[in-house]
Amino acid sequence: MSLLPRLALALVLAVLVGGGLMIYDQKRGAEWVVSPEAIAAAKAEGKMGVENDRGSVTVLPIRSETADVLPIKWMLAGVAAGAVTFVATRRRA
Numbered sequence: 001m002s003l004l005p006r007l008a009l010a011l012v013l014a015v016l017v018g019g020g021l022m023i024y025d026q027k028r029g030a031e032w033v034v035s036p037e038a039i040a041a042a043k044a045e046g047k048m049g050v051e052n053d054r055g056s057v058t059v060l061p062i063r064s065e066t067a068d069v070l071p072i073k074w075m076l077a078g079v080a081a082g083a084v085t086f087v088a089t090r091r092r093a
Contacts, residue, residue: 001089010086018078025070033062 029035034050039061042050049059 001091006086006089009089010082013085014078014082017081018074021077022070022074025074030070031064031067033064034058034060036061 025031032038038050039059042048047057049057051057
């Protein structure tokens, strides 16, 4: 396969993998320990906030400690997928 289609395929796959991982993490709420939606749902039920297993109540959203690293994780996964695709589509002698 020539260079241009290899680069295009690697780029498309890198964007798909990175974007897919981002969507997956956002759907499962990886950015939050206690999300604003969970607090709003608890307040709609008449509670003061979200109760944890120790009995304390959280009234403000709490971000995960790893929330700032998530974009780097998505980028590295995309770059790795693109690199693997680029290498796998080379001509073999």
